[in-house]
Structure formats: structure tokens, C-alpha cells
Amino acid sequence: MARVLVVDDAAFMRKVVSDALASGGHDVIGEAGNGVEAIDRFRELQPELTMLDITMPEKTGLEALAEIMTLDPSARVVMCSALGQESKVIESIKLGAKDFVVKPFQPERLLEAVGKALA
Amino acid sequence: MSATDMSQREALLRLGASTAEAVAQVLEMFAPEAVDRGEVMVMQEGASPFADVTAGSVAASVSYVDGVTGANVFVLTATGVRKLARAMGIPAPTDGDDAAEPSELELSAIGEASNQMMAAAASAIGVVIGQEIEISPPDIQVLRNPAGASDIYGTSPHATTTTFMIAGEACRLIQLVPAAFVVRMARALDELNDGAMAGVTGGTGHDSEAQSTALEEALVDIKLRVWAELGRTHLPLARALGLPLGSVVELNQEADAPVDLFVNGVRFAQGRLIVTDDGEWAFQCDAVGGRPAPDADPASPSPSPEPEGAVS
Numbered sequence: 001m002a003r004v005l006v007v008d009d010a011a012f013m014r015k016v017v018s019d020a021l022a023s024g025g026h027d028v029i030g031e032a033g034n035g036v037e038a039i040d041r042f043r044e045l046q047p048e049l050t051m052l053d054i055t056m057p058e059k060t061g062l063e064a065l066a067e068i069m070t071l072d073p074s075a076r077v078v079m080c081s082a083l084g085q086e087s088k089v090i091e092s093i094k095l096g097a098k099d100f101v102v103k104p105f106q107p108e109r110l111l112e113a114v115g116k117a118l119a
Numbered sequence: 120m121s122a123t124d125m126s127q128r129e130a131l132l133r134l135g136a137s138t139a140e141a142v143a144q145v146l147e148m149f150a151p152e153a154v155d156r157g158e159v160m161v162m163q164e165g166a167s168p169f170a171d172v173t174a175g176s177v178a179a180s181v182s183y184v185d186g187v188t189g190a191n192v193f194v195l196t197a198t199g200v201r202k203l204a205r206a207m208g209i210p211a212p213t214d215g216d217d218a219a220e221p222s223e224l225e226l227s228a229i230g231e232a233s234n235q236m237m238a239a240a241a242s243a244i245g246v247v248i249g250q251e252i253e254i255s256p257p258d259i260q261v262l263r264n265p266a267g268a269s270d271i272y273g274t275s276p277h278a279t280t281t282t283f284m285i286a287g288e289a290c291r292l293i294q295l296v297p298a299a300f301v302v303r304m305a306r307a308l309d310e311l312n313d314g315a316m317a318g319v320t321g322g323t324g325h326d327s328e329a330q331s332t333a334l335e336e337a338l339v340d341i342k343l344r345v346w347a348e349l350g351r352t353h354l355p356l357a358r359a360l361g362l363p364l365g366s367v368v369e370l371n372q373e374a375d376a377p378v379d380l381f382v383n384g385v386r387f388a389q390g391r392l393i394v395t396d397d398g399e400w401a402f403q404c405d406a407v408g409g410r411p412a413p414d415a416d417p418a419s420p421s422p423s424p425e426p427e428g429a430v431s
Contacts, residue, residue: 009256012209012228055234057256082238087251102344103235104148 001025002118005047007038007064008080009056013103017051017080020107024114035059039067042075049117051110052097054081054088062091069096076117080110127277128161130304135159135279135294137247138191141239142292143283144381149232150206150285152359157282168278168293169194172265177221179233179259180272183241186252187300190272191240193233194262195290197221202286204228220261230257243386248307277301347392347402348379377405 004026008014011033018028030045032038036058042050050068054061061079068075079092082103089100098117101110136159146154162168172178177200180192195203197220204225205211212219221229234257241252260271275295283290350370362368372378380388380402390404 010227010231010234012207012224013231015224016208055238055254055256082235083241083254103231103238104145 001027002048002114003027003029003045004114005030005032005038005041005045005050007032007035007041007051007056007061008053009033010053013053017110020110021051021114023107024111026114035061035064038064039071042068043071046072048076049114050075050077051080051114052077054079054083054092062088062095065092065095065097078110078113078117080105126305126309127301130301130308131161131277131279131296132159133247133308134244134296134300134304135161135281137243138240138279138294139281139283139292140386141243142193142236142281145232145236145239146203146283146285149203153206153286155284155354155359157284160280162278162280164276166278167266167269168280168295169262169265169268172262172268172291174263174265176262176265177226177229177259178262178268178271179229179257181233181237181257182255183252183300184255186241186245186250187248187297187303189275189297189300190295191233191237192268192272192293192295193229193236193290194293195229195285196288199285199288199290200225200229202288203232203290206286207232226259230259233257244304248303345380345382347400348381349392350376378402380404 001024004021006014006017006021006028008017008031014031014033018031021028026049029047030041032041034056038050038052038061039059052061052065052068056064061081065077065079068077073096075096077097078099078101079088079097080101080103081088092100099113101113139156139159143154143156172194173196176194176196178192178194180190182191183189200221201211204221207228209225209228212222234254237254237257241254245252262268272295276298277296277300279294279296281292283292350372352368352370354368377389378392379386380390382388388402388404388407390402390406393401393403395401
């Protein structure tokens with residue numbers, strides 16, 4: 001079970017992701033509502049896993065992912081976004097994300113991606 | 120009406136219908152069996168699509184910001200917000216005050232719903248125009264003065280509106296469409312009509328080949344929602360709710376008509392249902408993106424245009 005940082009600009013979605021993670025026995029140690037906050041919280045909390053939305057104000061998830069991977073090349077990040085376009089998926093994986101979950105999702109799919117990222 | 124006007128109107132109707140279908144698919148996931156979609160209406164030039172919006176309505180807007188531009192505004196009453204929020208799993212207030220203004224969490228849920236709806240719409244439109252479309256984060260506003268909505272969303276030469284019913288409550292999708300977007304859409308439709316689909320959905324193969332083996336291995340695990348659709352119909356909500364056991368609902372497709380295959384909300388292919396040796400349904404593909412499959416029966420019908428005003 002992992003200590004997880006959940007990043008999404010929608011409070012509703014942070015709750016949905018956090019509930020799904022909790023149902024899988026994971027510990028949500030922090031939340032962030034945009035890419036800038038995500039980087040600050042990542043530095044502060046050093047989570048074992050980060051769930052990262054893409055379309056966010058201030059700084060996008062992809063920009064945040066790039067900075068997080070610079071801070072910690074071994075960081076485990078799973079992207080979670082409604083933008084399932086191929087270029088976004090490819091860019092995420094290129095930048096170092098372990099998996100990409102397309103919204104809306106079933107909790108089982110999210111937990112499967114988390115399990116794969118932590119393996 | 121000139122040929123140009125007709126082409127523009129057709130482009131707007133197609134844009135509205137593709138968007139509305141993607142929106143309805145996402146809404147249907149949140150509120151199964153409780154979503155009804157109305158006709159796409161093209162607003163007369165200069166008319167405000169917000170003119171008859173009730174003061175106090177909630178508007179969730181998501182803009183196209185790359186590929187094409189334009190605003191999509193989903194307008195709900197406070198009751199509509201609560202009904203959609205309940206469908207998305209947010210419980211009613213514990214104090215029983217369901218008539219109060221929507222909470223922050225309820226508004227956030229509407230913003231997320233809009234985000235997912237417009238992401239699906241962007242994918243669908245992107246397939247038509249042959250370019251990926253990026254969207255902005257959602258913006259939520261309570262429209263105290265709908266007549267002044269242009270101060271928030273700006274003005275646009277073209278607009279469409281589509282009404283949806285969510286659990287009996289009307290809401291509306293307003294699309295503000297710049298002229299350049301209409302031109303792109305009209306050109307794409309012309310290409311479709313000419314049968315020049317090659318390149319519209321193509322290109323990804325080359326792109327994929329250029330990726331490293333490791334990247335391809337990572338991508339093959341990405342899961343997409345895939346479903347086949349036999350047909351559609353319109354039903355008044357009251358009749359749908361009161362359907363007796365054993366009743367028969369006729370759909371708009373002949374029994375031997377091709378079946379549509381959807382991938383993540385995008386009409387992706389046409390074909391036919393077959394039964395496997397294990398007795399399970401399967402989909403046999405005859406055409407992808409308007410192009411016949413290499414081994415398809417040449418007599419198989421080609422994909423028909425997007426039905427306007429259909430119900431998911």
C-alpha cells in the first residue's frame with residue numbers, strides 16, 4: 001500500500017480518486033489543485049505515487065510531470081485525464097509516467113494502474 | 120439561401136450533433152437511462168443564445184484552445200446541478216436543505232462533468248477535422264444576468280444550442296463557434312462527401328511506427344471503452360419510466376443494417392454482429408472511419424452521416 005499525492009483541479013475528482021485509492025488500501029497523504037501546487041506538494045511530501053490530471057490552470061499536468069521527473073527521476077506518476085488523445089498519452093509516457101487512466105474510469109481500472117506503477 | 124450558407128449550416132449542424140452525441144454519451148454514464156437529447160438548433164446570426172436563460176442558472180464553460188477555438192457552455196438550473204451531482208454520487212445535504220444554492224463540491228462535479236463531456240467532444244470533432252483539439256480547464260459561473268453573458272464568453276458569429284433532459288430537468292449546451300471553425304468543419308465535410316477520408320484518421324500509424332519499442336509496449340496497455348450500437352429512438356421520459364415488462368421499443372435501424380462501433384465516444388467503425396463459437400456476441404468490422412476494411416465485402420454499406428438529433 002502506498003502514500004499517494006492526488007492532483008486534479010476539480011475537488012470532486014480529487015474525492016473520487018481518493019475514495020478509489022482508499023478502497024484499495026492506499027493512503028492519500030495530500031492533494032493539489034494545479035500543476036504549481038503539485039510540484040510544491042511533491043517536494044514537501046515525497047509521495048510514493050502521484051496521480052496527476054492534465055488539463056489544469058496555472059501549470060498543466062504534463063508540465064508538472066516534466067518538473068517532477070527532473071526532481072526525482074524515479075518518481076512514480078500515473079496520469080488521470082479525460083484527454084485520452086494519443087499525443088497526450090505518448091507525451092506522458094515519454095516524460096516518464098507509468099500509466100494513463102482515461103476519465104471516466106471504474107475504480108478497478110485506477111487501482112490496476114496504481115498496482116502496475118508500484119510493481 | 121446560398122450554397123455557402125447551406126454549407127455553413129450543415130457544418131454547424133454536424134458540429135452540434137457530433138458534440139451533442141459525445142456529451143450525451145458522457146452524461147449517460149453518469150445518469151444511466153435518465154438522459155434525453157433534443158435537436159441541435161443553429162442560432163440566427165446576431166441572436167444571443169443566452170437570451171432565454173434563467174437568471175441564477177449555473178454555466179460550466181470549456182473552450183477549445185488549440186487545433187480550433189470556440190466556447191462550449193453547459194447551462195443548468197440549480198435543480199439540474201443537484202440532479203446531475205446526485206447522479207455523480209454526491210449525497211444530498213444532511214440538513215435536508217436541497218433547495219439551497221449548489222455547494223462547492225456540487226459545482227466542482229458539474230465542472231468535471233463538463234471537462235469530460237468536452238474532452239469527448241474534442242476527440243470526436245478532432246477525428247472529423249483531422250487534428251487533435253485541446254481544451255481549457257472548466258470555468259463555473261452563476262449567471263446572475265444572462266443578458267450580459269457576452270461579457271463573460273465574448274461574441275461569436277455562429278452559435279448552436281442543444282437541449283438535454285437529465286432526470287427530467289432541462290439543461291442546455293451552447294456552442295459559440297468562430298467563423299474559422301465553421302470553415303474547417305465545412306471543408307472536412309466536403310472531404311468526407313468526396314470520399315477523401317484518407318489522411319483524416321490516418322497518420323497515426325506512421326507516428327506509432329516512429330515510437331520506440333518501449334513506448335509502444337507502454338501504450339498497448341491503455342484501455343479504451345468500446346461498444347456496439349444497434350440503433351436508437353426517441354422516448355418521452357414519462358414513457359421510458361413507465362415501460363411495462365414485455366413492451367417492445369422499436370429502434371431506428373433495420374434488422375440487417377450495419378452496426379456502429381464506438382471507441383471512447385467516437386463513432387469508429389461499422390460492421391455486423393456475429394456469434395462466436397462460444398456463443399458470445401462479437402463485432403465484425405466492415406469499415407473504419409469511412410474506409411472499407413481491406414477484406415470487407417464491397418457490397419457492404421458505407422457509414423451513413425451522423426444522425427441529427429438522435430437520442431443515446
